[in-house]
Amino acid sequence: LDLTKLIDAYRGPLIGLIASWGAPWAEATEIAEESFAEAWLRRESCRGDIENPVVFGRWLRGVALNQYRNSVRSRRRRERRVANLEPAALAEFPSAETETQGEDLQALRQAIDRLPSKQRQAVLVHYLEETSVSEVAALLGVSAKTVEGRLYQARRALRRMLDGKLGAPQIARMLCL
Amino acid sequence: MSLSLVPEDEVRAALRPYRPDRDAFEAAVRERLQVAEQRQAADPLWRASPLLKSAAAFLPLQVLAGCKAAPAASNATASATGAAGGYKLISYLAFPAISLFVLLGAAGFSARKIRAIRDASGKELSDSEAMREATSRWWRENRWSAWTVFAVTIALALLGASWLLFLFYIVSFGLLLSILSSLAKLGLGNRQLIGRSCMLGLMFLGQTAMISGIGIAEIHFLDQAAVGAVFFGGVLVLLPFTMGVPQLLDTRIQKPSRWMWAFAVAFAAFQALLAILVWSVSKNPWIVALVLGSVLILVGTMVYQTRFSGQRIAIPGQRTAAVFMAVLLVPLMAFVLSPVVRPVSRADMKRYVESYAAAPHHSVSWESWEIVTRWAIESKLDPDLTQPRRLIAEEFAGKQNPYILGSALRTGLLPVEQVGEIREYDRQRRSFVDHPAGLKPQAITSLAYNDWAIRGAALRGDLSPAERDYLEGRLIATLQEASQSQQVELRDLLLVTQLLEVIGRPVDRERYRGLVHDLLREFQSKKSGGFQFAGGFKKYRTWPVNAWHEQTGSLDSTAYAIELMETYGVPANLDLNWVRSFLRPSAMRFGDQKYVAASALDRLNHLPGVRRPGWIEVLYYERSLLAACVLVGLCVYATLISPPRNFTPASVG
Numbered sequence: 001l002d003l004t005k006l007i008d009a010y011r012g013p014l015i016g017l018i019a020s021w022g023a024p025w026a027e028a029t030e031i032a033e034e035s036f037a038e039a040w041l042r043r044e045s046c047r048g049d050i051e052n053p054v055v056f057g058r059w060l061r062g063v064a065l066n067q068y069r070n071s072v073r074s075r076r077r078r079e080r081r082v083a084n085l086e087p088a089a090l091a092e093f094p095s096a097e098t099e100t101q102g103e104d105l106q107a108l109r110q111a112i113d114r115l116p117s118k119q120r121q122a123v124l125v126h127y128l129e130e131t132s133v134s135e136v137a138a139l140l141g142v143s144a145k146t147v148e149g150r151l152y153q154a155r156r157a158l159r160r161m162l163d164g165k166l167g168a169p170q171i172a173r174m175l176c177l
Numbered sequence: 178m179s180l181s182l183v184p185e186d187e188v189r190a191a192l193r194p195y196r197p198d199r200d201a202f203e204a205a206v207r208e209r210l211q212v213a214e215q216r217q218a219a220d221p222l223w224r225a226s227p228l229l230k231s232a233a234a235f236l237p238l239q240v241l242a243g244c245k246a247a248p249a250a251s252n253a254t255a256s257a258t259g260a261a262g263g264y265k266l267i268s269y270l271a272f273p274a275i276s277l278f279v280l281l282g283a284a285g286f287s288a289r290k291i292r293a294i295r296d297a298s299g300k301e302l303s304d305s306e307a308m309r310e311a312t313s314r315w316w317r318e319n320r321w322s323a324w325t326v327f328a329v330t331i332a333l334a335l336l337g338a339s340w341l342l343f344l345f346y347i348v349s350f351g352l353l354l355s356i357l358s359s360l361a362k363l364g365l366g367n368r369q370l371i372g373r374s375c376m377l378g379l380m381f382l383g384q385t386a387m388i389s390g391i392g393i394a395e396i397h398f399l400d401q402a403a404v405g406a407v408f409f410g411g412v413l414v415l416l417p418f419t420m421g422v423p424q425l426l427d428t429r430i431q432k433p434s435r436w437m438w439a440f441a442v443a444f445a446a447f448q449a450l451l452a453i454l455v456w457s458v459s460k461n462p463w464i465v466a467l468v469l470g471s472v473l474i475l476v477g478t479m480v481y482q483t484r485f486s487g488q489r490i491a492i493p494g495q496r497t498a499a500v501f502m503a504v505l506l507v508p509l510m511a512f513v514l515s516p517v518v519r520p521v522s523r524a525d526m527k528r529y530v531e532s533y534a535a536a537p538h539h540s541v542s543w544e545s546w547e548i549v550t551r552w553a554i555e556s557k558l559d560p561d562l563t564q565p566r567r568l569i570a571e572e573f574a575g576k577q578n579p580y581i582l583g584s585a586l587r588t589g590l591l592p593v594e595q596v597g598e599i600r601e602y603d604r605q606r607r608s609f610v611d612h613p614a615g616l617k618p619q620a621i622t623s624l625a626y627n628d629w630a631i632r633g634a635a636l637r638g639d640l641s642p643a644e645r646d647y648l649e650g651r652l653i654a655t656l657q658e659a660s661q662s663q664q665v666e667l668r669d670l671l672l673v674t675q676l677l678e679v680i681g682r683p684v685d686r687e688r689y690r691g692l693v694h695d696l697l698r699e700f701q702s703k704k705s706g707g708f709q710f711a712g713g714f715k716k717y718r719t720w721p722v723n724a725w726h727e728q729t730g731s732l733d734s735t736a737y738a739i740e741l742m743e744t745y746g747v748p749a750n751l752d753l754n755w756v757r758s759f760l761r762p763s764a765m766r767f768g769d770q771k772y773v774a775a776s777a778l779d780r781l782n783h784l785p786g787v788r789r790p791g792w793i794e795v796l797y798y799e800r801s802l803l804a805a806c807v808l809v810g811l812c813v814y815a816t817l818i819s820p821p822r823n824f825t826p827a828s829v830g
Contacts, residue, residue: 007203015197025195033202037209044750108183108191127188128196155182162183 003040006056010036012129013139014064019128020121021068031071035064057138111161119154122147280347280800284807287350291815294357312370315359326352327381334385339392339401339801346804349382350811357815368819372418375812379415383408386805387513393705396712396754396798398790399517400763404805406510411809413506416499418816432486433479441479445472461767467512474505516762521775527553529772530560534568540580545769547584548736552776554588566590573599582629586636587675596633605630609651610644618650620658624669628676635679649682656684660692663719667700667737674744686745694748697738701751702730708765712755714738730759732770736777742784754790754798756781 014035018028039046039060048055112123126136126147133151137144316323333341356374386405393401433441452468455461478501530550536542546565553560569590572581577600585591596602609621609631621627631648634640640648656673659665670693677684697714704727705711713730714737720728735756747753760778762771782789796803 003206004203007206008199011197011199011202015195016192019195029197029202032197033205033209036206037213040206040210041213105187105191108187112188112191123188124192127185128192130189152182155185155188158183158188159181163181 003036006040007036009053009131009135010057010060010139013125013131013136014060016124016126016128017061017121017139018064018068020117020124021065023068023071027071027075031064031067035060035067038067039063053135053138054141057135058141061139061141107162108158111158114161115154115157119150119157122150123154126151280804280807283347283350284811287354287811288814290354291357291811292818294354294361319356319359330382330385334391339395339397339404342386342391342404343801343804346382346801346808349378349808353378353808353811353815368418368816368821369420371819372415372816375816376412376415376419379408379411379809379812382805382808383412387509392801393709394703394711396752396758397710398757398761398795399799399802400513400761400765401801402513402764403517404802406513407802407805407809409506409510411812413503414809414813415816416502420495420499430482430485430488433482437479441475444475448472463512464767467508470508471505474501477501513764516764516766516771520762521771523556523558526772526775527558527560529769530558530565531562532564534564536568536581540578540584542769543581543584544733545773547588548733549769549772549776550588552780556779562588562590579626579629583625583632586629586632593633593636596629596637599629599633602630602633606634606639609634610640610647612647618647618654620655620662621651622664624655624672624676625666628672631676632679635676635681640680645680645682648680649677652677652680652682653684656689656692659696665696665718666716667696667714667734667741670696671737671740674741684744690745693741693745694751697741697748698751700734700738701755702728703755704729710759710761710763712757712759714756732760732773732777735759736773736780739777739780739784743780747784747787753781753784753787754794757790758798 011032014032015025015028018031018035019025023031042063043050046055046059048059050056050059112120115123121140122136125131125139126133133144133147137147140147330345333345353375357371360371360374383405386408387402391401391404448468448471452465455464455468481497526549530546530553533546533550536546550560550562550565565588569581569585572578572585573591573595582591582599586596605627609627612618635645652673656670659670659673674684700714700718702713702715703711706727706729709729711730713732713735715728716731716734717728739756742748757778760774760781762774766774781787790798
């Protein structure tokens, strides 16, 4: 088991996954770093063949979810103690770069944020880095076909959003999810 | 209708600002790892939950971690924190941290309660008719509870989980108190009756503990059959106090029914078959006598009942039954406890090595003997190998089995000068060193079969430096292929290591340590069955899917694994207590097996840096035995403090 290879394979998808749960990007990166360190330290506790991508993906997702929950709890505590802290300020990342992007990309980013959660998750996990569908599937614990389906639906929904052609059902789903 | 999608490149471009820097990310992960390892080294509990930290403030860490950990506290913590959710809660609240304390508390509480029941008990019945009526009433009121307890005991015993039985034994303290209390309320709290009730209960618990495979799937350092022996010991102690039970004095001896005789015949046939089987395997007259002895006792009892049917049992009858019981139980206890009380000594093992005058199972017997003999030689026991030499001379003059020749060479039985006289020696030697120019050294298959030829050639000095280099390449190729080969056995790894030493090209331990450790971890089996304990090392990497039983640890493979650990060190995260448990002395190890297990256990205990289990660990793993001892003690205590009563049967004469 090689740590560098694991990081290379799962870095992007893991950050995307944590961001899809609602963590600001900077925090998602930190949680991902902590998750890799934790998963590596406790790799002996992983049940099953850790070298199997499906097993490792599931294991890493579990570790990351625990880290994310801890992070949310500590953020809430922090917010309670420091009343004047603006949570939104933590979510800005990386502000310098975002300003330089074109308006189209900015609009696309906002549209991604408005996608239904599963589609948004698939987009963030798959497109943040060049990650194969099979690795995304391993991390999300679903089949590769499901991932492909979600990506397809997400890209179609994005196109409609960008063209201003949102149907009533889609608007309702976005409001609900 | 064509559907328009957002191009993938645009989505990627939109997310590009959020991409982390590859090198910075990895550096951050490694920094976190470094910090975590440093903190863990400084404070073993820093990753533990607040609940665990609080518990660790007053409980030893080893106990807290279920004694699963190596002495390194960090490992212990890792074990303890590895659990999750409900399991974590159960382990905190019930096992393993406080089980010993629960036992101590329950014992103290029960002892006090027994005395309180005795002090609060009402007037004793003196009339035997009233007593018989009270006994019947007690049985009517409690029979369903009694049947439930019987059923649960048998079910738990068949499950074989000693920690469940441990719980049950603690629950039994409460049952004992309940029985004492209910007997006292009915005016039946006399010593004879309480002693007899306790004795029957202990007899039942002893039988269930003996018939099942208790603890074969868990870590124990002592054979758990000793639990049954402890209960039987309690029965023997209580026997004298049960003489003159008033309810029995008037009872008449009944003639055995025809069904009973049919059962006795079937039982005798079964035991006879078992005796034949045991004799064919072990040739141990004591075990055969024990097996047949149970038939004699059963038949003897029935003959006695037939001969004296219709007569009152009376005190002489009870004494006769007690003697029968003692005759049955004492040899059984001696048999079960002998490996615990008198484990195989170094002198026994030396005697076994020296007295090896026949190989009933040919190369298999030689393999077991070789394991013990190499240990005896390395332990400087200086065994006299005259008899084995005589045996090897017969083999040399006869079949020249390659496996046996290998064993003989490895133990120094076969003089080096005789190697040249072995049939096929030259051809075999050449087959390992002759090779077409430029051909990459190939792995050697069936190394155990071919070991003698390579070893013999090296010992005779028949190998040139170039041939040694080539052989080294082949042996290294064998070692490297082991990680992938489905046919690999741990013995092959040991032979490669030994042969590299013999040809003067010692193995690079640092380089191959990881490979060997991975295989050792893979081969360790925590499966049990077929009288084999869990925790040993498997013989084969793969096992037929449709096999009627699963592959358990093998004694020989476990001995080889320990020898590999002598060379390559103990793999991280391999709990040696499992191995120790697999090698525990047991009455069910016969013949060569007990010597192989004893030699392997001695090697294990002398591995560099390996610590033997402390008393806390021993107490923890033997908690069922401890609970059995306490339960027996409580029964004896309850009997002794109860008032003795003298009765005159209602209708004597």
